[in-house]
Amino acid sequence: MAALAALTGCTSAAAAPGRPTVVIGAKQFTEQWIIGELYKQALTDAGYDVELKSNIGSTNIIDGALTSGQIDLYPEYTGVILQVLAEAKSVPTNAADTFNEAKKFQETRGLTLLKPTPFQNRNAVAVKPAFAKEHGLKTISDLKKAGHVVFGEYPDNLEGALGYHDMVKSYGLNDTELKTLNIGLQYTALDHGQVDAADVFTTDPQLAKGGYKILEDTKGYYGFQNVAPVVHRDVLKEQGPGFAKVLNRVDALLTDQAVREMNRAVDTVRLAPSEVADRFLRANHVT
Structure with a gap:
């Protein structure tokens, strides 16, 4: 896998003074650990002061951590937002509408969604x-x-x-x-x-x-599950426009194949999520 090639030569930018530390959360399974590390490492390299708290728990638990201010953002699946948090009785029949409805819901809570990933984990x-x-x-x-x-x-x-x-x-x-x-x-x-x-x-x-x-899901029952960072809107304002650009750049790289291979590298090859994220970001010239 080219994305996991061992590359060297990266130097991180110095953290800018005056900006608060951003706390990223991740749920309690491999894919979330990897995405959390991708966000942390890319933001750190771009000069942001970042802390990662992995293994927080299920959707309702990590959402509670977000809304109570214990974390500032985490990666979430758009369909899960509508199903678990919004408790929707039905879900849209395409990915774009699923994202838009999820973002609309989060914005009623002082939160927002950044751009979704190409991949979805259905x-x-x-x-x-x-x-x-x-x-x-x-x-x-x-x-x-x-x-x-x-x-x-x-x-x-x-x-x-x-x-x-x-x-x-x-x-x-x-x-x-x-x-x-x-x-x-x-x-x-x-x-x-x-x-x-x-x-x-x-x-x-x-x-x-x-x-x-x-x-085969002949009824299309399981809907759409692209990933997008859920973030406090005031955090985006504090950190400036470059913050969202870093996360959007990372998420744009997350195709189905890339995520499967990174999951495999952790679960089968037994590499640490931090190492897998580092190799992926270096191979794709993010860090």
Whole structure:
């Protein structure tokens, strides 16, 4: 992966005096750790004084940290903003409208969204290939063919427009048993037969190995999940226009392939998120 090539020769700019320290937050899984490091390192190199707090917790927990002033910004998924925070009863049918509605909601709270990433990390339903073959599964609705199905779902995604309960209702999965699992544990649960199907993310590096089958979302149920920094508007004013430009430059580089490879570098190759972020930024001439 070219983005993870070992490059050298970067020197960081000195932090400008008089600007407050910006505290970046990140949720408790690999992709968020990496994006948090990308933001921190790019901003630090551009001369901003930055602190990163990773592993904060679920959407509601990190949103509480943001609104209470414990952090100043964090990367969030546009569909999650509408589903979990705005508690929307329905979500838009395209990425642009999803972003615009999410930004509109955040601006009612003294926050805003910067530009979204090209990549999106959508939810999907995965099963083991043998289970799919046994029951003839190609789509989510085909799970009805398997009879009683134990479904692994993470706690943040039970309710709301993209949540488990509405998904089951939408697809008519009347014989489905819920098993709640923290993000990252669903693959082990599938491998050990603890669940028959599970909610996964489309940028998970585990999916590249061919050991899992994604069932087609024929209803387009799971919506759109581009990432955008959620930030206090007063922080943008304090830091000046160059601050948003740095973050926008980083996010513009985050394609599906780039994010999958960085996730793989952490989860499979076992590099530290900070090292992966550093190599990516250097390879793309950001730092």
